[in-house]
Amino acid sequence: MSGHLYSLNDLAIRVGGRLVGDPTTEIHSLSTIQNASLGCISFLANPKYKKYLSQTKASAVIIHPDNESHLECSGIIVDDPYAAYALISSLFVSFKNPYQSMAKNFHAHSTSVIHETAIIGPNVYIGPNCMIGKDSIIHANCSLVMNVEIGEHSIVHANSVLGSDGFGYAAGPTGYLKIEQLGNLLIGNNVEIGAACTIDRGAIEHTEIHDGVKLDNQVHIAHNVILGQNSAIAASCAIAGSTVIGKNLQMGGLSGILGHLNICDNVLIGAHTLITKDIDMPGDYIGIMPAQKKKDWAKSSVFIKKRNAK
Incomplete structure (x- = not known):
């Protein structure tokens, strides 16, 4: 836990999103969608993680309108979930000045x-x-x-x-x-x-x-x-x-x-x-070939050399 506590309504206002679910839901931390627990807010920005939307234990998820029908918990609906996540992340920083209690030494x-x-x-x-x-x-x-x-x-x-x-x-x-x-x-x-x-x-x-x-x-x-x-x-x-x-x-x-x-x-x-x-x-x-087996790379290399020679 970060030591911070916000209502879901506070966070929705912060990112200019549309709230779905209980606005009084308490959020104390951010988490990935697959590892979230009660009290966490997560986000879905990469389609690879959509499979976790129905399984997540997060109290809320930040999602795009296209995924709203798959939401099974509270959420914040925004056009850019990753940007909204970035804005909310700033609210959970524990030490904005990690050197505050130290004597100046520079x-x-x-x-x-x-x-x-x-x-x-x-x-x-x-x-x-x-x-x-x-x-x-x-x-x-x-x-x-x-x-x-x-x-x-x-x-x-x-x-x-x-x-x-x-x-x-x-x-x-x-x-x-x-x-x-x-x-x-x-x-x-x-x-x-x-x-x-x-x-x-x-x-x-x-x-x-x-x-x-x-x-x-x-x-x-x-x-x-x-x-x-x-x-x-x-x-x-x-x-x-x-x-x-x-x-x-x-x-x-x-x-x-x-x-x-x-x-x-x-x-x-x-x-x-x-x-x-x-x-x-x-x-x-881009100028690099993806990794492949050595024998396949050798074949590709020969092909490229022949093509460049034409």
């Missing part, structure tokens, strides 16, 4: 500015010329190396490194010559950066992460990348330097984008895909 350079409402976790390093905006959260053990600006209502999860040196070298007769990274890293409002991400500051101009971007854990973004508004990138992806990406990119896990490319708005990249050239048409792009 380092901030004298040239940096932190808004009074920002939350900074323990062992955070904030280097020169950084700015952290209103109601933003920097979780434990993060480093903002230098020249990092973070907007309002943004979240950086533990162990991420922002504003580090980009990978810039010039080949010389006796080895590589380091190119100093003189630009900034600009992070917008309502951005969420997962754990152990690394985002480099720009070499001359800036690396830019625009409003509403969501990054999963262990994502790397190189120097001078521009990542457009409301883009979402799954775990273990990498974007090489100076690539410019439009709005609403969706990028599946373990994927990559080479450097100095231009990607238009509304592109979806499937998991484990490498983008090697510009994309100027919105749509879905």
Whole structure:
């Protein structure tokens, strides 16, 4: 249990849904539809879980109107059950500031500015010329190396490194010559950066992460990348330097984008895909074959080689 208690009517009002059943039903927690118990509210967004609708022990379920006739308990009817679930989830957060009872234990350079409402976790390093905006959260053990600006209502999860040196070298007769990274890293409002991400500051101009971007854990973004508004990138992806990406990119896990490319708005990249050239048409792009037996893969590989040779 979360320690929170709401009536079903409270939750229906919160999400703008139509209530079915007893409005006084008490809800104390969220649960998956298959593992729910009395006092829980669940949701049905994925058709794969529809089979549990008749079996669930939840006190209420958030569902789409198309599934209302299959509901056997109280419910909230909405057009987008997953979005409604997201809104309700915010009501059951136990610790909005997990560091509230702790003594402040972070380092901030004298040239940096932190808004009074920002939350900074323990062992955070904030280097020169950084700015952290209103109601933003920097979780434990993060480093903002230098020249990092973070907007309002943004979240950086533990162990991420922002504003580090980009990978810039010039080949010389006796080895590589380091190119100093003189630009900034600009992070917008309502951005969420997962754990152990690394985002480099720009070499001359800036690396830019625009409003509403969501990054999963262990994502790397190189120097001078521009990542457009409301883009979402799954775990273990990498974007090489100076690539410019439009709005609403969706990028599946373990994927990559080479450097100095231009990607238009509304592109979806499937998991484990490498983008090697510009994309100027919105749509879905994928470059990996599903897992199959080795002998079947060998046959498929031969077929693809023969087809490409034509």
